[in-house]
Amino acid sequence: MVSPLSRRSLLGGAAALAATGLLSACGRGASDSTPSGSGGWTFTDDTGVTVNLDAPPAKIAGLNDAVASLWNYGITPVGAFGQTSIADDVNFEGRDLSKVTELGGTYGEINVEKLANAAPDLILTHAYPLDSSGKIDPEKPFFGFKDLEQQKLVGEIAPIVALAMKGSATGVVDRTVEFAKSIGVTEATLAGPREQYEAARTRLEQATKSGLTVMAVAAYQGEGVHIAKAPDDPALRSYTELGLNYHDPGGSVYFWEQVSWENIGEHPVDVVLYSLRAMTGEQMLTQPTFAITPAAEAGQVFPWEFSSMDYVAQARALDNLAENLERSRKVT
Numbered sequence: 001m002v003s004p005l006s007r008r009s010l011l012g013g014a015a016a017l018a019a020t021g022l023l024s025a026c027g028r029g030a031s032d033s034t035p036s037g038s039g040g041w042t043f044t045d046d047t048g049v050t051v052n053l054d055a056p057p058a059k060i061a062g063l064n065d066a067v068a069s070l071w072n073y074g075i076t077p078v079g080a081f082g083q084t085s086i087a088d089d090v091n092f093e094g095r096d097l098s099k100v101t102e103l104g105g106t107y108g109e110i111n112v113e114k115l116a117n118a119a120p121d122l123i124l125t126h127a128y129p130l131d132s133s134g135k136i137d138p139e140k141p142f143f144g145f146k147d148l149e150q151q152k153l154v155g156e157i158a159p160i161v162a163l164a165m166k167g168s169a170t171g172v173v174d175r176t177v178e179f180a181k182s183i184g185v186t187e188a189t190l191a192g193p194r195e196q197y198e199a200a201r202t203r204l205e206q207a208t209k210s211g212l213t214v215m216a217v218a219a220y221q222g223e224g225v226h227i228a229k230a231p232d233d234p235a236l237r238s239y240t241e242l243g244l245n246y247h248d249p250g251g252s253v254y255f256w257e258q259v260s261w262e263n264i265g266e267h268p269v270d271v272v273l274y275s276l277r278a279m280t281g282e283q284m285l286t287q288p289t290f291a292i293t294p295a296a297e298a299g300q301v302f303p304w305e306f307s308s309m310d311y312v313a314q315a316r317a318l319d320n321l322a323e324n325l326e327r328s329r330k331v332t
Contacts, residue, residue: 041324046164056183062142066124069310073185079118083107091308108146120158131254134166169238172309193311200318208243209326212270215247216277216304222301226256273304294331
């Protein structure tokens with residue numbers, strides 16, 4: 001999930017890696033990807049940059065949200081960074097975290113020394129549009145990076161591949177599968193998770209027929225409530241494609257509409273989903289103006305987890321949302 005507040009000397013070890021030729025050359029190109037069985041490996045990411053390696057990358061580090069998908073397909077990352085620690089990230093729940101080097105648990109903080117020591121072949125991350133046009137600005141840092149200087153520093157350790165978080169989650173899931181298959185994930189591995197994903201989509205589609213109104217929020221004590229806009233969030237957009245009646249908060253700002261605690265009552269819905277990366281539902285209920293909203297009074301305030309863009313995580317998120325809708329009732 002995008003942060004509501006922003007779209008926001010090289011180590012000797014890394015220099016040695018560059019000197020020995022372990023870092024690949026990157027450039028613009030039109031080719032997409034080269035199958036893992038063909039020797040060399042080529043992949044063009046969603047910013048138009050083509051990465052070429054002598055072999056498919058075996059050691060991958062990157063953004064929690066991105067590498068969690070690879071783990072769900074059987075590829076354990078060597079390192080991860082993100083908005084939270086990996087221990088607090090729902091996408092890593094149940095995993096043996098001793099296998100992964102934590103490179104940073106706060107947005108924009110990446111321990112470059114640890115990253116160099118992990119010696120990844122590739123860095124995988126996401127790129128978000130800056131507005132509703134869906135275009136990725138190549139002059140802006142990818143998601144997870146503090147700025148272009150930090151991104152360049154990381155890119156000297158290993159080439160960076162960015163997958164775009166735009167459009168519908170269905171497209172992002174497909175693109176993630178495409179990347180996973182390029183590095184060796186097989187159809188046999190994907191078949192079961194894909195079936196579960198499709199079953200979860202069917203279940204949510206049935207659950208949305210109740211017509212309940214829903215909104216997803218990230219709430220902060222001193223800032224009020226940031227209401228997510230479904231057309232701009234891939235996961236929420238995919239839910240509306242399955243029939244979810246999602247509340248439009250209005251406003252012209254991309255992705256979020258910020259509402260004060262005093263005015264949250266102007267957005268009545270049947271169900272509220274709260275971000276796991278902001279105030280909890282219990283904490284929100286201590287705010288008097290929120291506590292008297294229809295969803296809050298009905299006890300229909302549920303977690304909104306950012307789920308990685310893969311069959312496994314999306315099936316879990318779809319099932320959880322469907323279950324919460326199935327046990328909710330119309331209160332607006």
